[in-house]
Each structure stands twice: as C-alpha cells, then as structure tokens.
Amino acid sequence: xxxxxxxxxxxxxxxxxxxxxxxxxxxxxxxxxxxxxxxxxxxxxxxxxxxxxxxxxxxxxxxxxxxxxxxxxxxxxxxxxxxxxxxxxxxxxxxxxxxxxxxxxxxxxxxxxxxxxxxxxxxxxxxx
Numbered sequence: 001x002x003x004x005x006x007x008x009x010x011x012x013x014x015x016x017x018x019x020x021x022x023x024x025x026x027x028x029x030x031x032x033x034x035x036x037x038x039x040x041x042x043x044x045x046x047x048x049x050x051x052x053x054x055x056x057x058x059x060x061x062x063x064x065x066x067x068x069x070x071x072x073x074x075x076x077x078x079x080x081x082x083x084x085x086x087x088x089x090x091x092x093x094x095x096x097x098x099x100x101x102x103x104x105x106x107x108x109x110x111x112x113x114x115x116x117x118x119x120x121x122x123x124x125x126x127x128x
Contacts, residue, residue, distance in 0.1 A: 020064040021048050024093045028060070046074075047081060056088035063094040070094045070113075072101040079109060 025035040033051040049060035061078050063070050075092060082090045089110030092098075097115050098106075106113050 017062070017064050020095065021062045024060065024062050025049050033058070046077060051091075057085075059085065059087045059090040061090070061092045063092065063096070065094055065096040069097050069099045070102055071099045072105045075102045075105050075111060075113070079105075079111060082110060 021037065025037055028035050028049065028051055033053045036050040036052075038047055038050060046061050047059045048062045051058040051060060059078065059082055061074065063074065070092060075098075078090050078092060081087075089112070091112045091114060092102075092106075093114040095116045098113050103113060
C-alpha cells in the first residue's frame with residue numbers, strides 16, 4: 001500500500017482516511033487479530049480500531065498525515081486511553097513519520113509506532 005496525497009475536499013479526505021483505516025485493519029487481520037472498527041470519533045480517545053488476540057485487547061490510532069509528523073501528544077493520549085480502558089497495548093499507524101519526541105515517549109511502553117515506511121512494507125526492521 002502506498003499512501004496517497006490527502007484530498008483537499010473534506011468529504012474526500014474523510015473517505016481517504018476511512019480507506020486507510022480499513023487497510024490497516026486488514027493488515028492486522030492478516031496477522032491473526034480480530035478487528036473492530038470504531039471510526040475514531042466521539043468519546044473513544046481517538047481510537048480507530050480495537051484489536052483482540054489471545055485474550056488481549058489492543059487499541060489503534062490511524063493517522064494519515066503526509067505534511068506533518070505525528071507528535072508526542074498523540075502518543076501520550078493513546079497511552080492514557082490504554083491505561084483507562086485496561087488494554088494490553090496499542091499501535092499508532094501513520095502514512096507519514098513520527099517526531100523524535102514521539103518515538104522517545106513510546107520507548108519502553110506498550111505502544112508500537114508504525115510509520116509510512118513500515119506501512120509500505122519496505123525493509124525497516126519490522127514487517128507490517
């Protein structure tokens with residue numbers, strides 16, 4: 001999957017984000033997870049997907065950002081939601097990249113960061 005440019009039209013942008021979320025969900029299904037799509041709207045803390053595997057639950061945020069980096073604020077928010085919901089861990093998946101602060105904050109926590117390089121399946125030390 002190669003991330004596409006984000007549409008300027010709000011409706012088209014929503015559709016592209018939904019497609020990105022669906023593709024991410026399918027990638028997790030292929031890894032043996034059961035996937036519930038939540039849409040990331042409302043009081044779910046921005047969670048787009050809820051994964052289940054081996055009796056554990058994981059939360060996923062999808063960020064289809066091409067023009068900016070995903071910062072530490074997003075990672076901190078997900079970390080809080082993971083704790084509040086008692087999830088085993090989480091993932092933040094972006095079509096772009098993460099800031100150094102985001103990577104540093106996620107280190108040693110139960111959050112995996114998957115960037116555009118990984119989403120596209122290039123050799124980056126982890127195959128998504």
